[in-house]
Amino acid sequence: xxxxxxxxxxxxxxxxxxxxxAAELVAREGAxxxxxxxxxxxxxxxxxLHRHFPSRQALLxxxxxxxxxxxxxxxAAKPGKAPADELADWLEEVTVYTVTxxxxxxxxxxxxEGLSAEDICCTDLLLNVVKALVARASSVGxxxxxxxxxDLVKLVNAIAVANENDPTTARRVLRLALTGIRR
Amino acid sequence: xxxxxxxxxxxxxxxxxxxxxAAELVAREGAxxxxxxxxxxxxxxxxxLHRHFPSRQALLxxxxxxxxxxxxxxxAAKPGKAPADELADWLEEVTVYTVTxxxxxxxxxxxxEGLSAEDICCTDLLLNVVKALVARASSVGxxxxxxxxxDLVKLVNAIAVANENDPTTARRVLRLALTGIRR
DNA sequence: ACCTGAACACCGTTCAAGT
DNA sequence: ACCTGAACACCGTTCAAGT
Numbered sequence: 001x002x003x004x005x006x007x008x009x010x011x012x013x014x015x016x017x018x019x020x021x022a023a024e025l026v027a028r029e030g031a032x033x034x035x036x037x038x039x040x041x042x043x044x045x046x047x048x049l050h051r052h053f054p055s056r057q058a059l060l061x062x063x064x065x066x067x068x069x070x071x072x073x074x075x076a077a078k079p080g081k082a083p084a085d086e087l088a089d090w091l092e093e094v095t096v097y098t099v100t101x102x103x104x105x106x107x108x109x110x111x112x113e114g115l116s117a118e119d120i121c122c123t124d125l126l127l128n129v130v131k132a133l134v135a136r137a138s139s140v141g142x143x144x145x146x147x148x149x150x151d152l153v154k155l156v157n158a159i160a161v162a163n164e165n166d167p168t169t170a171r172r173v174l175r176l177a178l179t180g181i182r183r
Numbered sequence: 184x185x186x187x188x189x190x191x192x193x194x195x196x197x198x199x200x201x202x203x204x205a206a207e208l209v210a211r212e213g214a215x216x217x218x219x220x221x222x223x224x225x226x227x228x229x230x231x232l233h234r235h236f237p238s239r240q241a242l243l244x245x246x247x248x249x250x251x252x253x254x255x256x257x258x259a260a261k262p263g264k265a266p267a268d269e270l271a272d273w274l275e276e277v278t279v280y281t282v283t284x285x286x287x288x289x290x291x292x293x294x295x296e297g298l299s300a301e302d303i304c305c306t307d308l309l310l311n312v313v314k315a316l317v318a319r320a321s322s323v324g325x326x327x328x329x330x331x332x333x334d335l336v337k338l339v340n341a342i343a344v345a346n347e348n349d350p351t352t353a354r355r356v357l358r359l360a361l362t363g364i365r366r
Numbered sequence: 367a368c369c370t371g372a373a374c375a376c377c378g379t380t381c382a383a384g385t
Numbered sequence: 386a387c388c389t390g391a392a393c394a395c396c397g398t399t400c401a402a403g404t
Contacts, residue, residue, distance in 0.1 A: 011387060036377060045389045050379065084365055109345055147364040151356050158345035158356070162292055162337060173334050173341070180363025181330040182267055194368060219396060228370045233398065 015052050018042045023063045030164075031060060031106035057114030060107035061121055068104075068122040071097050075129045083137035088178050090133060091156050092171060094126060098160035099170045105161040127153050198235050201225045206246045213347075214243060214289035240297030243290035244304055251287075251305040254280050258312045266320035271361050273316060274339055275354055277309060281343035282353045288344040310336050 021042040025033045035056065039049040053059035075090055098104050104122075112121045131149040155177055163170035204225040208216045218239065222232040236242035258273050281287050287305075295304045314332040338360055346353035 008386060014388085034377065046378075047380075047390085048388060051387085056378095088364070142366060144359075144362060144364055144366050146355070146359050146362065151352075151359050152364070154345060154352065154356050155342070155360060158341040159338070161345060162341035169334075169337065172329070173337050176327075176329050176334050177338060177360035178364050179327060179329065181271065181327055181335070181361050183325060183327050191367060197369085217396065229397075230371085230399075231369060234368085239397095 011052075014042070014044050014048055018044065018049055018052060019059070019062050022059055026060065026063055026103040027101070031056075031103035033103075035059070054116070055114035057107065057110050058116070060103060060110075061115060061119070064101065064104050064107055064122055065125075067097075067101065068125050072125050072129045075133070082142065083133070083140055084142035087130075087133040087137050087143075087152075090129070091152060091178065092174055095156050095160055095170050095174045096167045098156070099163055099165065099167045102164060105157065105164055108157045109161050123153065123157070126156075194235075197225070197227050197231055201227065201232055201235060201242070202245050205242055209243065209246055209286040210284070214239075214286035216286075218242070237299070238297035240290065240293050241299070243286060243293075244298060244302070247284065247287050247290055247305055248308075250280075250284065251308050255308050255312045258316070265325065266316070266323055267325035270313075270316040270320050270326075270335075273312070274335060274361065275357055278339050278343055278353050278357045279350045281339070282346055282348065282350045285347060288340065288347055291340045292344050306336065306340070309339075 018038065022033075022038050025038055025041070035049060036046055038059075039046045042049070049059075053062065071094065074093075081089070098108065108123050108126070111123045115121055127149060130153055134143065134147065134149045134152065137143045156174065159170055159174050159177065163173065201221065205216075205221050208221055208224070218232060219229055221242075222229045225232070232242075236245065254277065257276075264272070281291065291306050291309070294306045298304055310332060313336055317326065317330065317332045317335065320326045339357065342353055342357050342360065346356065
């Protein structure tokens with residue numbers, strides 16, 4: 001799943017170990033965790049971490065990409081609901097997933113900046129799924145014209161980053177946003 | 184407007200100078216600007232900054248409080264629109280104000296944490312206004328039951344923090360959220 | 367009462383030197 | 386080709402010593 005450049009065996013081992021330790025520490029301390037500490041616990045020099053992952057964002061993406069890809073894979077396997085409900089439900093699922101995986105919201109918000117041009121970021125994975133769901137709901141006329149996939153992803157990311165570790169509030173605020181304020 | 188404890192004249196001057204410099208640097212570099220640099224440019228020792236403002240959040244609040252208070256004061260002076268429109272318009276105004284004042288979104292999101300218990304934070308100022316507008320719109324039955332003032336402030340803060348320096352997108356996403364996705 | 371400068375324990379990034 | 390450890394220029398916080 002994770003596409004890795006051809007590396008010498010020790011290089012690959014180090015890379016994997018760094019991501020493993022990073023996942024653990026980011027989950028515990030958030031996206032701002034010290035890179036120095038990650039390197040220390042992974043048993044590598046700080047320069048090694050930095051060459052494998054030229055930016056904090058690149059490391060965060062490596063930590064979260066597989067999980068997000070799996071989340072996206074689950075989007076297809078849904079029962080035959082009304083397309084607008086399908087979209088709403090999936091946005092809710094993404095929101096809860098993001099909020100319960102510390103550091104992911106921050107990574108999504110930063111998007112592709114700080115990444116090398118070739119690798120696709122988690123935001124793009126999500127965006128593709130949302131685009132498909134929006135197209136489906138649109139085609140049956142169930143969607144408001146202003147509801148674009150880009151803005152919906154922005155909205156979900158925004159709510160997630162503002163409610164890290166609080167899935168209950170995040171879900172409630174998202175539902176409010178998908179419903180609108182007027183009776 | 185800014186309530187200041189009784190201080191010796193030189194203490195008061197230093198405090199004012201720190202807030203002045205902080206406002207300038209936060210506007211230019213964002214909420215994460217170095218406190219060390221603020222102290223340096225204000226011509227005080229870092230310890231002095233730290234005693235006047237025991238946390239970064241306390242300094243940010245001091246930087247933004249007056250502006251937010253003025254924004255809140257403007258809420259009353261509105262023509263006689265439908266209450267739900269009045270609420271929507273004001274939320275839009277807050278969003279644009281926040282997004283165009285760099286660092287404010289981060290300060291609002293952090294809320295009262297890192298502040299001494301007595302001083303009221305910017306979030307509370309906004310919340311009071313939104314509560315009043317929600318009550319008015321609710322009383323004429325124009326509002327969806329799920330739309331609480333607390334969640335609306337959360338929503339606005341979320342959208343603002345995710346769209347710093349991009350008022351166009353922020354406004355568009357907010358309108359989407361206030362309208363809902365369904366046709 | 368309030369200030370300063372130094373001390374402390376960090377941090378991210380880069381680079382020469384190793385294997 | 387990949388690694389390491391040290392060097393560099395920072396950072397926030399605290400504390401002794403000053404006025």
